[in-house]
Amino acid sequence: MTALPSGLLGVLDATSDRAVFRQIADQLREAIGKGHFAEGAKLPSESELVGHYGVSRMTVRNALSVLQGEGLVHSEHGKGVFVRPRPPVRRLASDRFARHHRDQGKSAFTVEAEAAGSHSQVDNLQVREERPSADVSARLGSPLRVLVRHRRYLLDGRPVEFATSYLPLDIAKGTPIAAPNPGPGGIYARLEELGHRLERFEEEVRARMPTPPEAKTLRLAPGVPVIRLVRTAYDTKGRAVEVCDTVMAADAYVLAYELPAQ
Amino acid sequence: MTALPSGLLGVLDATSDRAVFRQIADQLREAIGKGHFAEGAKLPSESELVGHYGVSRMTVRNALSVLQGEGLVHSEHGKGVFVRPRPPVRRLASDRFARHHRDQGKSAFTVEAEAAGSHSQVDNLQVREERPSADVSARLGSPLRVLVRHRRYLLDGRPVEFATSYLPLDIAKGTPIAAPNPGPGGIYARLEELGHRLERFEEEVRARMPTPPEAKTLRLAPGVPVIRLVRTAYDTKGRAVEVCDTVMAADAYVLAYELPAQ
Numbered sequence: 001m002t003a004l005p006s007g008l009l010g011v012l013d014a015t016s017d018r019a020v021f022r023q024i025a026d027q028l029r030e031a032i033g034k035g036h037f038a039e040g041a042k043l044p045s046e047s048e049l050v051g052h053y054g055v056s057r058m059t060v061r062n063a064l065s066v067l068q069g070e071g072l073v074h075s076e077h078g079k080g081v082f083v084r085p086r087p088p089v090r091r092l093a094s095d096r097f098a099r100h101h102r103d104q105g106k107s108a109f110t111v112e113a114e115a116a117g118s119h120s121q122v123d124n125l126q127v128r129e130e131r132p133s134a135d136v137s138a139r140l141g142s143p144l145r146v147l148v149r150h151r152r153y154l155l156d157g158r159p160v161e162f163a164t165s166y167l168p169l170d171i172a173k174g175t176p177i178a179a180p181n182p183g184p185g186g187i188y189a190r191l192e193e194l195g196h197r198l199e200r201f202e203e204e205v206r207a208r209m210p211t212p213p214e215a216k217t218l219r220l221a222p223g224v225p226v227i228r229l230v231r232t233a234y235d236t237k238g239r240a241v242e243v244c245d246t247v248m249a250a251d252a253y254v255l256a257y258e259l260p261a262q
Numbered sequence: 263m264t265a266l267p268s269g270l271l272g273v274l275d276a277t278s279d280r281a282v283f284r285q286i287a288d289q290l291r292e293a294i295g296k297g298h299f300a301e302g303a304k305l306p307s308e309s310e311l312v313g314h315y316g317v318s319r320m321t322v323r324n325a326l327s328v329l330q331g332e333g334l335v336h337s338e339h340g341k342g343v344f345v346r347p348r349p350p351v352r353r354l355a356s357d358r359f360a361r362h363h364r365d366q367g368k369s370a371f372t373v374e375a376e377a378a379g380s381h382s383q384v385d386n387l388q389v390r391e392e393r394p395s396a397d398v399s400a401r402l403g404s405p406l407r408v409l410v411r412h413r414r415y416l417l418d419g420r421p422v423e424f425a426t427s428y429l430p431l432d433i434a435k436g437t438p439i440a441a442p443n444p445g446p447g448g449i450y451a452r453l454e455e456l457g458h459r460l461e462r463f464e465e466e467v468r469a470r471m472p473t474p475p476e477a478k479t480l481r482l483a484p485g486v487p488v489i490r491l492v493r494t495a496y497d498t499k500g501r502a503v504e505v506c507d508t509v510m511a512a513d514a515y516v517l518a519y520e521l522p523a524q
Binding site for chain 2: 019022025026029034055056069070071089091094095096098099198199200201202203204205206207209210211214222224225226227231233250251253255256257258259260261262
């Protein structure tokens with residue numbers, strides 16, 4: 001039985017009413033939090049933990065599965081359990097849709113990516129027409145049909161979000177908005193050229209665990225939630241001209257906003 | 263062996279490379295999504311699922327644990343597995359800190375709760391002084407010491423968030439802000455009376471799985487993430503006068519924001 005470096009992990013509290021596997025998970029979590037196991041580092045093996053704590057292998061496995069469920073560690077078959085590296089977090093600024101960014105001919109995603117020194121890509125692009133869902137219809141003022149633009153965004157090769165935009169067909173049909181590449185500045189620049197000068201955006205933010213297809217599309221580790229962000233763009237006449245429904249890897253983002261005090 | 267109502271759940275695809283327990287989880291998830299099992303309804307028992315699919319009890323248990331991890335169902339020992347009721351979601355409006363709400367002598371939490379027809383409570387109130395963490399210090403302009411106000415919020419008896427506010431001690435010491443009950447309109451009203459007229463708030467939004475103490479404090483079901491919201495309040499002189507660090511049950515909230523297009 002291999003001994004762990006002394007002091008790295010503590011002993012169990014036999015008088016506690018906290019289950020033994022939870023106590024072990026607590027100690028490993030604390031050691032990770034303190035940096036005793038760095039990002040990407042291997043945790044002690046199951047055998048080492050069995051030896052250290054004097055518990056069954058099943059108890060050790062339960063402890064490790066708690067940490068996996070929290071997204072703190074991931075297991076590699078036959079190799080062991082590792083501290084999950086934290087991906088770089090992108091801070092989305094509260095002025096990310098301001099005109100001075102669009103005037104540079106760049107999309108908000110590209111602007112943010114470049115500000116963070118990252119390489120951005122878009123894939124899985126799909127453009128189609130359809131009848132809107134009840135929710136999209138209510139947000140867009142009940143258009144009969146909508147143009148749908150779907151795409152996935154990658155940063156430095158890692159998928160971080162996918163988004164579906166819905167625009168009333170009477171605005172978008174036969175315009176560059178319906179083209180696979182809508183051109184510099186993206187669909188917001190095209191909307192303004194078509195006379196829909198943008199005034200404001202509303203965003204609604206929620207968080208939940210991903211569905212299995214979402215976890216696959218974003219290559220999410222276990223225990224990583226998604227942020228769901230629904231944005232509605234309004235023109236200066238008060239018309240809702242686009243709804244964008246976005247699912248983001250929660251470990252890749254921090255969203256920044258400003259709120260008025262007046 | 264009890265037979266399930268015909269058509270409620272499908273058959274397994276033996277040619278699929280998707281693991282059998284995942285196929286079963288997919289079918290149960292779809293049936294829940296379609297409302298075939300309503301909120302609070304009991305899922306078929308393990309024995310019924312074993313009989314229906316012709317698989318081992320372990321496979322059925324793995325399928326159910328997938329759904330539990332997603333927060334869709336919860337198990338009650340000895341009773342079965344139930345579709346988790348979705349709590350009512352509170353929409354936090356983008357003008358929730360506007361002065362006209364504070365002028366009514368109510369806190370933002372109370373205003374939002376009443377708008378939703380809910381009963382609000384605050385408990386676990388703690389007020390103390392301490393040296394700020396590096397993060398709080400950086401946000402508040404490096405005060406030597408801060409006043410700390412901690413509290414938990416409940417809606418209709420359910421804990422939905424807990425929050426810790428940090429204020430520079432030179433502003434807050436010896437004022438009603440340091441009292442357990444700071445009076446009508448809360449600490450923002452008191453800050454303005456002390457000459458710190460508020461101009462704007464910055465909020466940073468993240469989502470992650472809860473730590474075990476957070477899950478306990480908010481009584482979170484498995485598979486429910488938390489939203490972490492850090493708000494900084496600025497006065498009209500541009501000074502940061504408060505940082506509020508909030509952890510919210512993600513299944514209880516949708517956060518609404520406005521973004522400028524100009």
